[in-house]
Amino acid sequence: MRKDEQLQILKDLIKINTENGNELETAEYIGGLFKLHHVPYRIDRFDGNRANLVAEVGLKETDEVLGITGHQDTVNVSDQRAWTHEPFAAEVVGDKLYGRGAADMKSGLAAQIITLIELHEQRAVKGTLRFIATAGEEYGTPGANRLLKQGVVDDLSALLVGEATDGQIVYAHSGSLNYRIKSYGQSAHSARPTQGINAISGLLQFAAAEATLFQQAPLDSILGAVKHSITVIGGGEQVNTIPDYAELSGNVRPTQSFDNQQVIALIQTAISQINQQTDYHLEFDLIHSFRPVETTPDNPFVRLVQQAAVDAFVDRDVALEITNGATDASVFIKGNPTMPVVILGPDEKVVSHQVDEYTTLSGFYQVIAAYEDVAVSYFKTGSRTKQLAADVVSPQIRPARQAG
Structure with a gap:
């Protein structure tokens, strides 16, 4: 496939508006490409215009199944007037391509689509390469949860996630837990406050406790401290x-050393103490719960992906990193807890979700080369991954990136 054809696929994806939904149009576009290139696929449509897509290629000469995954949805554009480049025009200026989803993550998605098509035409995949395009990763992961129930990840030997990483290798990410605290009081005239129970004051009691609540959580050897924030608060009518x-809402980033259930138990204990010791009545609601994902940095799959990235991204140093963000892998590991997971994607992670989001064309072409290298190398004899594990003996490991 020529570079201009590869670029056109990325442009076409960005021109499809998939703000928090409407993935069906994207899935049908991808399906059309696969049909043209004789790649078997299926579309999993649900809830109107939501849709996942699953496709796979390979000669099946081994039992191993390598998964590559990306999400089709994006966050909202928000105030389009603030954009200097129209968010759905896929405008190219020099080495930059602008548009909503350019970084997060239609560039990674396009690179995976191209990888599947090109390796299928070359008959280069000795095992099975499975492409999983999900719906709703940005909010609630409904697509990943449907595919989990369908068993799509049960037989995966490893999983490569295409989120933007600037060519760096992310081998672990924290979980994400969203919760809501409801505070019930008793209304009264503000001239007679003692005749009522101020529900906002109940939330303030929790907020004060939350500030130090997670100090008792142990540090994780890979992901470090549990991150926690109160992010939304509201109450009162006049x-x-x-x-x-x-009510208020908060977000916590669990680790393997202090997991989602421990986070929930700690919050519920704090609420119980407030309810028992005061006149306030607080209730806990769990909104979303996504597990942390950790693969050891010396895992052979991590080393294989790292070597492919080093060979492809020749304009930069490639390091091993962790992130505080979460991906669909948090859902998929429920069905396959032992599979190694690595995140590798193109540029520019720092502008994800922002006005004038962009990716670089150079990084886009480089990540295609890296994905194809991984998919071909993975199915070579077992000595290949073992040799990589021996060769890449001193990985450069950087601290966690901040992520959404």
């Missing part, structure tokens, strides 16, 4: 009335 209801 200025001269004691509010009888208020």
Whole structure:
């Protein structure tokens, strides 16, 4: 496939508006490409215009199945007037391609699509290469959860996630837990506050406790400390009335050393203590819970992907990293807890979700080369991955990146 054809696929994907949904149009576009190139695929449509897509190629000369995955949805454009490059025009300026999803993650998705097509035409995959395009990764992971129930990841030997990493190798990421605290009080006139119970004050009690709540959580040897934040708060209807209801939402980033269930138990304990010791009544609601994902940096699959990235991204140093963000892998490991997971993607992670989001064309072409190298090398004899594990003996490991 020529570079201009590869670029056109990326442009076409960006021109499809998939803000928090509407993945069906993207899935049908991808399906059309696969049909043209005789790649077997299926579309999993649900909830109107939501859709996953699964495709696979390979000669099946081994039992191993390598998964590559990316999500089709993007976050909202928000205020389009703030953009200097139209978010769905896929405008190219020099080495940059602008548009919503350019970095997160239609460039990685396009690179995976191209990898599948090109390796299928070359008959270069000795085992099975399975492409998994999901719906709703940005909020709630409904697509990944459907595919989990369908057993799509049960037989994977390893999984490569295509989120933007600037060509770096991410071998571990924290989980993500979203919760809501509801506070119930009793309304009264603000001139007689003692006749009521201020629901906002109940939330303030929790907020004060939350500030130090996770100090007891142990440091994880890979992911470090549990990150936690209160991110949304609201309550009250008018200025001269004691509010009888208020709520807040928060986010916690669990680790393997202090996992999702331990986070939930700690929050619930804090709420119980407030309820028992005060007149406030707080309730806990779990919104989303995504597990942390960790693969050891010396895992042969990590080393294989690292070597492919080193060979492809010749304009930069390639290091091993961790991130505090979460991916669909948090869902998929529920069905396959032992599979190694690595994240490798193109540029520019730092502008994901931002105005004038962009990726670089050079990084896009480089990650295609890296993906194809991984997919071909993975199915070579076992000595290949063992040799890589021996050769790459001193990985450069960087601290965690901040992620959404």
